[in-house]
Structure formats: structure tokens, C-alpha cells
Amino acid sequence: MFSDFNFQQMISAFIVLFAVIDIIGSIPVIINLKEKGKEVNAMKATLISFALLVGFFYAGDMLLKLFHVDIESFAVAGAFVIFLLSLEMLLDVEIFKNQGPIKEATLVPLVFPLLAGAGAFTTLLSLRAEYASINIVIALILNMIWVYVVVRLTGRVERLLGKGGIYIIRKFFGIILLAIAVKLFMTNITLLLATV
Numbered sequence: 001m002f003s004d005f006n007f008q009q010m011i012s013a014f015i016v017l018f019a020v021i022d023i024i025g026s027i028p029v030i031i032n033l034k035e036k037g038k039e040v041n042a043m044k045a046t047l048i049s050f051a052l053l054v055g056f057f058y059a060g061d062m063l064l065k066l067f068h069v070d071i072e073s074f075a076v077a078g079a080f081v082i083f084l085l086s087l088e089m090l091l092d093v094e095i096f097k098n099q100g101p102i103k104e105a106t107l108v109p110l111v112f113p114l115l116a117g118a119g120a121f122t123t124l125l126s127l128r129a130e131y132a133s134i135n136i137v138i139a140l141i142l143n144m145i146w147v148y149v150v151v152r153l154t155g156r157v158e159r160l161l162g163k164g165g166i167y168i169i170r171k172f173f174g175i176i177l178l179a180i181a182v183k184l185f186m187t188n189i190t191l192l193l194a195t196v
Contacts, residue, residue, distance in 0.1 A: 004132035013131050013139035016180055019173040020085060020123045021143055023150045024166055026114045030154045038105035042151040045106050049115035050144045056116075057124045057136065064125070071129045072188045072195075078126035079185035082177055085119045089174030115147060126184055 033040055064074055084095050127136050150157055158166065 002134060004134050005138075006132060006135055009131045009135040010138050013127055013136045014142055015176065016123060016127060017120070017139055017143045018146070019177045019180070020082065020119045021115055021147065022085075022089070022170070022173060023115070023147045024157070024161070025089065025170045025173070026110075027150065027154055027158050027166055028163075029109065029114065030151060031158060033105040033110070034154070040110060040151065040154075041106045042148055045110045045115065045151055046144050046148040048107070048111045049147065050140070052111070052116040053120060053124060053140060054137070056121050057128070057133075057140070060121070060125045061128075071125065072191045074122070075126040075129040075184055075188040076192065078122035079181045079188070081119055081122045082126070082184065083181035086174045086177035086181060089170050089177065110151070126188075129188060130184075 030040055061071070064071065087093065088095050124136065124140070161169070
């Protein structure tokens with residue numbers, strides 16, 4: 001298992017997941033929830049998100065086979081989702097609306113859709129088309145540690161970066177995500193066309 005470990009792949013997967021999960025961009029949402037008196041449990045949010053993401057990472061393949069969808073097609077679809085997420089970050093528009101029925105803040109909207117949402121699920125399976133599983137799982141664990149720290153210290157992080165800092169980081173990762181979406185699309189559409 002560890003023979004497939006590749007530091008460069010792990011760092012690439014970490015950056016992709018970091019941009020998609022976008023915990024820095026979620027800070028204003030977390031602060032807003034706390035101001036409304038809703039409790040946000042950092043440990044619970046991190047553990048549930050990690051369990052959901054790892055579960056989907058390993059069982060997602062079986063789900064795809066159930067619907068007769070190959071990983072390349074899913075990766076192309078994932079590229080579109082990542083593309084839309086990047087547009088949200090760059091253009092300050094809301095494409096993915098949270099209209100869930102549950103009002104408890106740790107699970108909704110923090111765990112789903114902010115941390116373990118459609119974008120993260122799609123990205124994990126899309127990454128499997130390019131990277132070894134061990135590198136993606138390590139990248140995910142590192143991201144979850146980062147998520148825990150940020151959710152736990154939300155107020156301090158916002159004071160440290162300031163609203164302008166958070167805005168700039170969001171725009172920067174929006175561009176990174178856009179580039180990732182294009183690369184993912186081109187790589188997998190080429191593979192799909194080759195099999196036709």
C-alpha cells in the first residue's frame with residue numbers, strides 16, 4: 001500500500017481538496033452560524049465529514065458500477081462541478097443553494113454541504129482517476145486536521161487574515177480550481193474518446 005506513496009501526488013491531492021473543501025472561505029458562514037446562537041462542534045464536524053468522505057471514496061466505485069458509470073465519465077462530470085465551484089469563488093455568486101430541511105448547524109450546513117458536499121465527493125472520485133489511493137487518503141487526513149483547527153479557532157483565523165485576506169485566498173483558490181477543472185476535463189475526455 002505504502003509502495004504507491006508519492007509525495008508530489010499527495011501534495012497535489014491536498015491542494016485540490018483544500019481548494020474544494022474551502023474551509024477558509026467557510027469562515028464567514030461559521031461565524032454567522034455562531035452569531036445566530038447555533039452550536040458548531042469542531043470535533044464532531046471533522047469526524048463526520050471524514051467518515052462520509054472516506055466512505056464515499058471507497059464505496060463510490062461500487063455505486064458507480066451499480067449505475068454502469070465508469071470513473072472517467074464521473075471525472076468529466078466532476079470537472080463540471082469543480083468548474084461551477086470555481087465560478088462561485090471567482091464571481092461571488094451562489095450556484096449551489098443549501099435548501100436542506102435540518103436546522104442543526106454542525107451537520108447542516110457545516111458537514112453537508114460545506115465540508116462533505118457534492119464538490120468534495122466528486123473531487124475524491126475524480127482524483128482516483130489520476131492518483132494512487134494512499135496519496136489521496138493522506139491528503140484528506142491532512143485536510144481534515146486543517147479543517148478541525150480552522151473550525152475550532154474560527155474567530156482567531158478571521159482576525160488574523162481579516163476579511164480582505166479571506167477574500168483574496170478565496171479568489172486565488174477559485175483560479176486554482178478552474179485550472180484543475182480544465183485539466184481533469186481534458187485528461188478524462190481524451191481517455192473517453194479513445195475508447196469510443
